[in-house]
Amino acid sequence: xxxxxxxxxxxxxxxxxxxxxxxxxxxxxxxxxxxxxxxxxxxxxxxxxxxxxxxxxxxxxxxxxxxxxxxxxxxxxxxxxxxxxxxxxxxxxxxxxxxxxxxxxxxxxxxxxxxxxxxxxxxxxxxxxxxxxxxxxxxxxxxxxxxxxxxxxxxxxxxxxxxxxxxxxxxxxxxxxxxxxxxxxxxxxxxxxxxxxxxxxx
Amino acid sequence: xxxxxxxxxxxxxxxxxxxxxxxxxxxxxxxxxxxxxxxxxxxxxxxxxxxxxxxxxxxxxxxxxxxxxxxxxxxxxxxxxxxxxxxxxxxxxxxxxxxxxxxxxxxxxxxxxxxxxxxxxxxxxxxxxxxxxxxxxxxxxxxxxxxxxxxxxxxxxxxxxxxxxxxxxxxxxxxxxxxxxxxxxxxxxxxxxxxxxxxxxxxxxxxxxxxxxxxxxxxxxxxxxxxxxxxxxxxxxxxxxxxxxxxxxxxxxxxxxxxxxxxxxxxxxxxxxxxxxxxxxxxxxxxxxxxxxxxxxxxxxxxxxxxxxxxxxxxxxxxxxxxxxxxxxxxxxxxxxxxxxxxxxxxxxxxxxxxxxxxxxxxxxxxxxxxxxxxxxxxxxxxxxxxxxxxxxxxxxxxxxxxxxxxxxxxxxxxxxxxxxxxxxxxxxxxxxxxxxxxxxxxxxxxxxxxxxxxxxxxxxxxxxxxxxxxxxxxxxxxxxxxxxxxxxxxxxxxxxxxx
Numbered sequence: 268x269x270x271x272x273x274x275x276x277x278x279x280x281x282x283x284x285x286x287x288x289x290x291x292x293x294x295x296x297x298x299x300x301x302x303x304x305x306x307x308x309x310x311x312x313x314x315x316x317x318x319x320x321x322x323x324x325x326x327x328x329x330x331x332x333x334x335x336x337x338x339x340x341x342x343x344x345x346x347x348x349x350x351x352x353x354x355x356x357x358x359x360x361x362x363x364x365x366x367x368x369x370x371x372x373x374x375x376x377x378x379x380x381x382x383x384x385x386x387x388x389x390x391x392x393x394x395x396x397x398x399x400x401x402x403x404x405x406x407x408x409x410x411x412x413x414x415x416x417x418x419x420x421x422x423x424x425x426x427x428x429x430x431x432x433x434x435x436x437x438x439x440x441x442x443x444x445x446x447x448x449x450x451x452x453x454x455x456x457x458x459x460x461x462x463x464x465x466x467x468x469x
Numbered sequence: 470x471x472x473x474x475x476x477x478x479x480x481x482x483x484x485x486x487x488x489x490x491x492x493x494x495x496x497x498x499x500x501x502x503x504x505x506x507x508x509x510x511x512x513x514x515x516x517x518x519x520x521x522x523x524x525x526x527x528x529x530x531x532x533x534x535x536x537x538x539x540x541x542x543x544x545x546x547x548x549x550x551x552x553x554x555x556x557x558x559x560x561x562x563x564x565x566x567x568x569x570x571x572x573x574x575x576x577x578x579x580x581x582x583x584x585x586x587x588x589x590x591x592x593x594x595x596x597x598x599x600x601x602x603x604x605x606x607x608x609x610x611x612x613x614x615x616x617x618x619x620x621x622x623x624x625x626x627x628x629x630x631x632x633x634x635x636x637x638x639x640x641x642x643x644x645x646x647x648x649x650x651x652x653x654x655x656x657x658x659x660x661x662x663x664x665x666x667x668x669x670x671x672x673x674x675x676x677x678x679x680x681x682x683x684x685x686x687x688x689x690x691x692x693x694x695x696x697x698x699x700x701x702x703x704x705x706x707x708x709x710x711x712x713x714x715x716x717x718x719x720x721x722x723x724x725x726x727x728x729x730x731x732x733x734x735x736x737x738x739x740x741x742x743x744x745x746x747x748x749x750x751x752x753x754x755x756x757x758x759x760x761x762x763x764x765x766x767x768x769x770x771x772x773x774x775x776x777x778x779x780x781x782x783x784x785x786x787x788x789x790x791x792x793x794x795x796x797x798x799x800x801x802x803x804x805x806x807x808x809x810x811x812x813x814x815x816x817x818x819x820x821x822x823x824x825x826x827x828x829x830x831x832x833x834x835x836x837x838x839x840x841x842x843x844x845x846x847x848x849x850x851x852x853x854x855x856x857x858x859x860x861x862x863x864x865x866x867x868x869x870x871x872x873x874x875x876x877x878x879x880x881x882x883x884x885x886x887x888x889x890x891x892x893x894x895x896x897x898x899x900x901x902x903x904x905x906x907x908x909x910x911x912x913x914x915x916x917x918x919x920x921x922x923x924x925x926x927x928x929x930x931x932x933x934x935x936x937x938x939x940x941x942x943x944x945x946x947x948x949x950x951x952x953x954x955x956x957x958x959x960x961x962x963x964x965x966x967x968x969x
Contacts, residue, residue: 274808296777308818313807326807342796343817346804 271315271322275434276346277427280368281353282361283332286387289417290353291329294427299418306331309343316431323431341375349381349430356386356414359395362404369408381433382410385426390416487535487542488896490587490927494541497927499588500962504568506547506589514549517559522597524548533592536585537578538839538846540896541927543586545572552597554672554680554711560593561709562678570959573705575647576618578639580835580846581926583704584647587963595646598711604629609717610669610686615646615710622715631717634661638832646710652702654922656831659883660753660788661718664701670714671697673707676955686714699950704924705961707954721753721788723795726824727803729815730779734857736811737781741853741882743811744785747802751795753788755883756831757781759860762879765837765892766830775816775827783882784831792819834879838892842874845891845900847908850918856887859911863891866907872897886921909936925965934967 279287288306292298295314310329315322328347330340344350352368354361365384372382384405386396398414405412411429415422490497514523524530525547534543551557564571570590577584586592595616602612606629613622620640623633635655637643643653649671652664661667670684683697700710731737737757744752760780766772776782785802789795799817806812818824838844849859860878867873872893880888889908893900909919909932919936920929937944944966951958951966 276804276807307820307823308816310814310816311803311807312814313810313812324807326804342793342800343803345797346800 271324273321273431273435273438274324274326275348275431276326276328277349277351277430278328278330278344278347279351279353280330280344280372281332281351281385282355282364282368285332285353285355285358285361286417287332287351287353288329290351290385290387290415290423290426291327293417293420293423295327299420305333307333309340314427316428318428318432318435321435323435325427325431327427341371344372344376344380347376347380348434349383350376351383351385351426351430352410353385353387354396354401355388356396356401357388357391357393362396362401365404381430381437382408383426383430384408384410384412386412386414387417389414389421390419487539490541490543490582490585493896494927496931497587497963497968500570500958502568502957503570503959503962506569506591510563510567510569511547513563514547514560517563518549518551518556522550522552522556524550530592533574533577533594534585536582538580538835538844540843541582541585541587543572543592544589545586545592546589548592548594550594550597554598554674557593557598557674557709557711558678558680560678561674561676564591564959565677565957568957568959570962571709572961573646573650573709575616575644575650576639576642578643579647579651579926580848580923581920581928583651583924583926583961583964587927590962593709595644595709595711598646599644601625602712604631605686606631608686608688609719610714611717612670612684612686612712612714613645614712615644615649617645619643619645619648626717627720630720632720634667634716634718635664638835645713645715649700649710649713650702650704651924652922654881654884654886656754656756656828656881657786657788658881659755664715665698667716668697668701668713669716670712671700671710672712673700674709674711676708676957676960680711681708684712684714688716702924704926704965706951706965707960709960719790721790723789723792723819724753724787724824725789725795725799725817725819726784726786726827727799727815727817728775728827729783729785729806729812730776731781731783731812732779734781737783737882738853738856739809740783740785740806740811743805743809744802744883747805748785748787748798751787751789751798752785752883754784754786756784756880757882758784758831758834758879759857759877761875761877762834762838762890763830765875765877766833769837769840770833772826772830772833775830776814779813784827786824795819831879834877835888835890838875838877838890842892842894843896845893845904846923847887847889847904847919848921848923849887849889849908849912850885850921851887851912852916853882853885855915855917856882856885858915859887859889859908862911863889863904863908867891867900867903870897870900870903873900873903884921906932906935912936927964930963930965931967933965 314325386401533548572586572590573593574584598614598616600614637655670686673681863876875892877890
């Protein structure tokens with residue numbers, strides 16, 4: 268049996284070409300795949316991280332950005348604990364679409380989902396969206412904010428580790444009063460964030 | 470003899486270098502009571518079918534004489550291409566009178582050498598009988614002739630919101646008559662069941678030329694013996710299937726396909742159970758392939774692996790009627806797999822382009838494995854806990870054998886049906902003897918069947934006596950049926966039943 272304390276589902280969304288797949292690859296495999304083709308459907312993978320001696324499994328779901336590929340993607344938002352909404356700091360249209368993405372998130376994701384806004388591609392020198400504009404947007408919509416470069420590996424680790432830490436914190440604060448190994452808790456699962464997080468010990 | 474003579478010199482140089490069955494398998498001898506074809510027979514066939522219905526040119530015969538896997542090659546000198554059931558009937562009457570043996574052939578995609586002649590049997594190609602007769606959209610049935618290509622029927626059915634109940638990798642070439650004659654299984658049997666349930670009617674021409682018409686297509690019909698069932702898996706040894714009625718399920722309006730990476734076969738089995746439990750009524754396919762298969766399609770066909778490296782890959786498909794319901798169930802299924810650690814990574818799609826790319830990987834494994842050499846293929850039904858063990862057993866057994874390149878397994882894990890493959894640079898007698906009858910013995914000892922869905926054909930006929938799933942009485946009953954329907958033994962001889 269696997270030994271981990273927390274399992275969280277993190278879903279990346281945002282326009283096509285903003286670098287969602289590259290962020291995931293950088294974090295899970297330490298690579299920056301050049302010439303990455305458009306994601307079709309949804310790719311998912313597991314990455315186990317450790318925070319303060321606790322093993323945390325992150326399920327990372329990388330979705331297709333192109334509208335025509337988004338038909339059933341929404342089903343995969345619902346059980347997410349965290350949503351990373353990504354735009355490209357050198358491409359205004361990807362920023363302009365954020366409100367559409369938020370509308371979709373409101374409609375399909377859990378209301379308690381942790382939301383993080385990410386401005387990617389800070390390695391580029393043709394920036395179109397200043398940092399403070401991104402920050403303002405995030406603040407107005409009650410989101411965390413971070414700027415990253417998947418190419419240069421800037422802030423990528425930090426992005427996922429902070430999400431893991433925050434989710435663990437949330438899970439603990441909700442869970443502590445209820446977490447009791449002797450209680451009637453089949454499957455050794457306890458509900459934490461939302462209604463679909465599982466926390467295990469073994 | 471004249472135009473039908475075949476020179477000895479050509480014998481070894483035609484047929485794409487494939488050895489003649491008569492040379493490679495010297496234990497099989499030509500039935501002495503069967504006549505040899507003469508010019509007068511050819512002339513008679515030309516009168517019955519017209520000159521375009523009879524092929525005798527050597528260059529054109531090769532394709533009809535050689536099987537797709539290039540493991541057997543017959544020496545037929547005549548191919549007949551009837552266009553109607555009446556023409557088939559006239560041909561069979563003539564063959565019956567002249568004691569001429571016949572080998573019916575559909576798309577010639579079989580994997581056990583059932584669809585090509587062993588010696589000089591006349592090839593009866595069904596390709597020109599390719600009319601889709603009618604579709605009943607209310608009952609959900611299709612009436613079609615035997616030579617209809619599976620994919621063509623499927624495309625036609627789409628207009629009615631229906632689909633064929635089975636899907637095979639060979640769908641672009643294989644024909645309905647061959648599907649019936651081999652009781653084809655395929656990728657969706659786990660959901661829609663076998664042809665035993667879905668074949669509602671058969672039209673067949675018997676050895677003496679009589680037309681047996683059981684094409685009423687009733688879902689329920691208990692008037693006497695269920696004659697149509699006789700032709701399921703009979704591989705052309707009891708009659709020539711000329712038409713069929715097939716029960717067709719409704720075309721799904723939402724389809725999802727997940728490709729999963731797993732590192733242990735026990736996890737494949739728990740994933741199968743999880744798929745049945747969570748996807749339940751929407752599960753339409755559950756397939757597995759190992760890393761050797763994935764490497765072959767990637768390296769030899771240039772298909773892009775959809776995931777990182779794993780020991781096993783599974784394809785799990787759903788057919789549903791409501792996209793949200795479909796997506797929700799798939800999400801719950803994948804959540805569970807990731808939570809319990811059975812799956813490390815994967816991808817899921819409902820876009821036809823991506824799903825097709827994933828299916829290509831699974832459907833083109835045999836093509837990839839047989840591309841550069843010779844492929845020994847075994848099609849086994851096995852208890853699930855034994856499903857993959859034989860791959861390890863054969864890898865150990867063939868370790869010291871230089872000519873053996875790879876041993877791999879893939880198949881319909883949902884149905885307990887493994888396709889075991891031994892890949893070699895060329896046909897090698899030593900490998901054959903290491904595989905047979907060892908694999909059949911192992912399968913029998915472990916409670917399996919030596920032919921799950923490919924049939925017996927020529928390749929396994931000699932093993933039927935020892936390994937037929939159900940003992941002596943079943944074999945003698947089969948012989949009694951064969952004798953009653955084909956007293957002269959002219960229908961696809963040397964196939965299915967072992968030599969007496």
